[in-house]
Amino acid sequence: MGFLAMIAMNSCVSVAAYQKTYLNDEEMALQAKKLEVYETNFEAYREGAAGANGGKSGGGCGCN
Amino acid sequence: MRMQLKNLFVVALLCFISATGFAQTNKNSIDDRQEESRKQTKTIISEGEFKDVEVNFLLNYYNQDGDHSPVTGGRGTEQLDNIAPSFVVHIPMDSLSNLDLNFGIDIYSSASTDNIDYFETHKTSASSSDARAHINATYSHILSKSGNVYSALAGFSKEFDVTSFHAGGSFTFNSKDQNRSLIIDGLYMNDSWKLLYPVELRTGTKWLKDDVRTTMKLGLSYSQVLGKKLQALFSAELVSQTGLLSTPFHRVFFDDAFAFADNKSSLQSLSHVEMLDDNRLKIPVSMRWSYYLNDLMRVKAFYRFYTDSWGITAHTASIDLPMMLSSSFIVSPFFRYHTQTAADYFHEFGTVSASNTPQFYTSDHDLSKFDSYKVGMGFQYDPLMGIGNFKSMVRKNRTTQFKSIGLRTAYYKRSDGLKAWLVSLDFGFTF
Numbered sequence: 149m150g151f152l153a154m155i156a157m158n159s160c161v162s163v164a165a166y167q168k169t170y171l172n173d174e175e176m177a178l179q180a181k182k183l184e185v186y187e188t189n190f191e192a193y194r195e196g197a198a199g200a201n202g203g204k205s206g207g208g209c210g211c212n
Numbered sequence: 213m214r215m216q217l218k219n220l221f222v223v224a225l226l227c228f229i230s231a232t233g234f235a236q237t238n239k240n241s242i243d244d245r246q247e248e249s250r251k252q253t254k255t256i257i258s259e260g261e262f263k264d265v266e267v268n269f270l271l272n273y274y275n276q277d278g279d280h281s282p283v284t285g286g287r288g289t290e291q292l293d294n295i296a297p298s299f300v301v302h303i304p305m306d307s308l309s310n311l312d313l314n315f316g317i318d319i320y321s322s323a324s325t326d327n328i329d330y331f332e333t334h335k336t337s338a339s340s341s342d343a344r345a346h347i348n349a350t351y352s353h354i355l356s357k358s359g360n361v362y363s364a365l366a367g368f369s370k371e372f373d374v375t376s377f378h379a380g381g382s383f384t385f386n387s388k389d390q391n392r393s394l395i396i397d398g399l400y401m402n403d404s405w406k407l408l409y410p411v412e413l414r415t416g417t418k419w420l421k422d423d424v425r426t427t428m429k430l431g432l433s434y435s436q437v438l439g440k441k442l443q444a445l446f447s448a449e450l451v452s453q454t455g456l457l458s459t460p461f462h463r464v465f466f467d468d469a470f471a472f473a474d475n476k477s478s479l480q481s482l483s484h485v486e487m488l489d490d491n492r493l494k495i496p497v498s499m500r501w502s503y504y505l506n507d508l509m510r511v512k513a514f515y516r517f518y519t520d521s522w523g524i525t526a527h528t529a530s531i532d533l534p535m536m537l538s539s540s541f542i543v544s545p546f547f548r549y550h551t552q553t554a555a556d557y558f559h560e561f562g563t564v565s566a567s568n569t570p571q572f573y574t575s576d577h578d579l580s581k582f583d584s585y586k587v588g589m590g591f592q593y594d595p596l597m598g599i600g601n602f603k604s605m606v607r608k609n610r611t612t613q614f615k616s617i618g619l620r621t622a623y624y625k626r627s628d629g630l631k632a633w634l635v636s637l638d639f640g641f642t643f
Contacts, residue, residue: 161391161438163391163437171441175510175512175542175544177502178435178444178502181590181620182268183270186270186274186296187586187636190634194276194624194626194630194632195552195578195584196520196522196524196526196552196580197524198494198496199451199494200431200497200498201496201498201516205427206494207378207403208369208427209371210371
C-alpha cells in the first residue's frame with residue numbers, strides 16, 4: 149500500500165534542486181549508517197527474517 | 213672590393229642561419245614547456261589528485277547469552293563474544309567512477325561451537341574460538357548523459373568450516389529532476405561447508421547429502437521525494453536458497469530423549485543431525501521514511517514485512533531520532549521491535565515424534581516464534597574543519613584529516629531469553 153501511495157504522489161511532488169536543503173541533510177539519507185551494519189548482521193543471524201534493509205538476506209557465512 | 217663583399221655576404225649568411233636556429237630553439241622550448249604543462253595537468257586530473265579518498269576504521273564488540281543453543285538440541289548456553297575490526301575505503305577514481313572496498317575480520321569465542329564435541333569432553337565455559345575474514349569490492353560508474361548508475365561487486369569470506377564467495381551488480385535509473393530513483397540489483401552467493409557433525413554422530417554416515425549452499429537474490433528499490441522535508445524508499449527482494457540449508461553440527465532430540473533431558477550419558481545415543489529442507493524462498497518487503505522535523509531533530513522510520521516458504525512470517529519496525537545538539541555533534545536514540553512466527557520445522561527440545569518422524573526438523577530457536585526489541589543510542593562528532601589535520605604519508609603535498617568519530621551502542625532482548633549488547637566505533641579519515 150505504501151508503495152502504491154508513493155507512486156500516486158509522484159505527479160504531485162516536484163522539488164527543485166535548490167529547494168533540497170533539508171532533503172540533502174546527511175541524517176536524511178535513506179540508508180543505514182556504516183556503524184549499523186554490525187547490528188543488521190547479528191539480527192540476520194539471530195532471527196528467521198532478514199533482508200530488504202541493505203544487509204544480508206542469507207548466506208555468505210555460517211548462518212541462516 | 214669583391215672579396216670584401218663576398219666575405220660580408222658569407223658573414224651575413226652565417227649570422228642569419230645562427231639567428232634562425234636560435235629562434236627555432238626558443239620557439240621549441242616554449243612549445244615544449246607548454247606541452248609538458250598540459251601533460252602534467254592531464255596526469256593530475258586523471259589520477260584524481262584533487263579528490264579525497266575516504267577511509268573509515270570500524271570496530272565492534274558483541275556479547276550474547278541465552279539458554280537455547282541449537283548445538284545441544286535447543287537447550288544450553290548460547291554465550292558468544294565477537295570482536296570485529298574492519299575498514300571501509302571509498303576511492304574516487306575520476307569524476308564519474310568510484311571503487312569501494314570493505315574488508316575485516318570477525319574474531320569470536322562461542323560456548324555453542326565449543327559443545328560440538330559435547331559428549332567427548334565436558335566443557336562449561338566458552339573456550340572454542342574462530343575467526344572469519346571477509347573482503348568485498350564494489351565498482352560504480354555514473355553514465356554522464358543519463359545520470360544513471362551501474363555497479364558491479366564481488367567478495368570472499370573464509371571461516372573454519374565455511375568458504376564463501378559472491379558476485380553481483382545493480383543498475384540505478386534516476387529521474388531528470390533527481391526526485392525519483394529505481395534500483396534493480398542481483399546477487400549470487402556460494403557457500404562451501406566442511407560437514408562437521410556432532411562428535412557422537414561422526415560414524416562415517418553421510419547425514420546430509422549437500423555441502424554447498426547457493427543463494428540468489430533479486431532486489432528492487434524505489435525512492436521518491438514526497439516533499440521538501442520528506443522522502444521515502446520502498447524495497448523488495450526475492451531470495452532463493454538451495455542446497456545445504458541445515459547446520460551440520462546442530463543437534464535435535466526426539467521425544468524418546470525428553471525423559472533423559474538432564475542425563476547426559478543417556479542423551480549421547482539419542483541425538484540426531486538437524487534436517488531442513490534443501491530449498492527456501494524468502495520475500496522481504498520494506499519501507500523507509502526520512503522526515504526533517506526541525507533544525508534540532510530528524511525522524512527516520514523503517515517497517516519490514518517478511519514471509520518465506522518455511523512458514524515464517526515476521527514484522528519489524530524501528531525508529532531513529534537523530535538530534536543535532538550542535539553543528540558538529542549528533543545524538544541518535546533508536547528503538548526496534550521484531551516479531552515472528554515459527555518455521556514449520558521448528559520443535560522444542562524433545563518434542564519431535566520418534567515413532568512418526570517428520571521429514572524436516574530443527575531445534576534452532578532463531579527459527580522459533582518470538583518477539584524481540586532493541587534499544588540504543590548513537591553519537592557522532594563531525595566538525596566542519598575535522599578533528600585533526602596532519603601531513604599525508606600516502607599522497608604527496610596532501611593533508612590527511614581525522615574527520616569524524618562515531619559511537620553506537622545497543623541492547624537486544626528476545627522473548628525466549630536471549631540477550632545481547634554491542635558497542636561500535638567509527639573513525640573517519642580523508643587522504
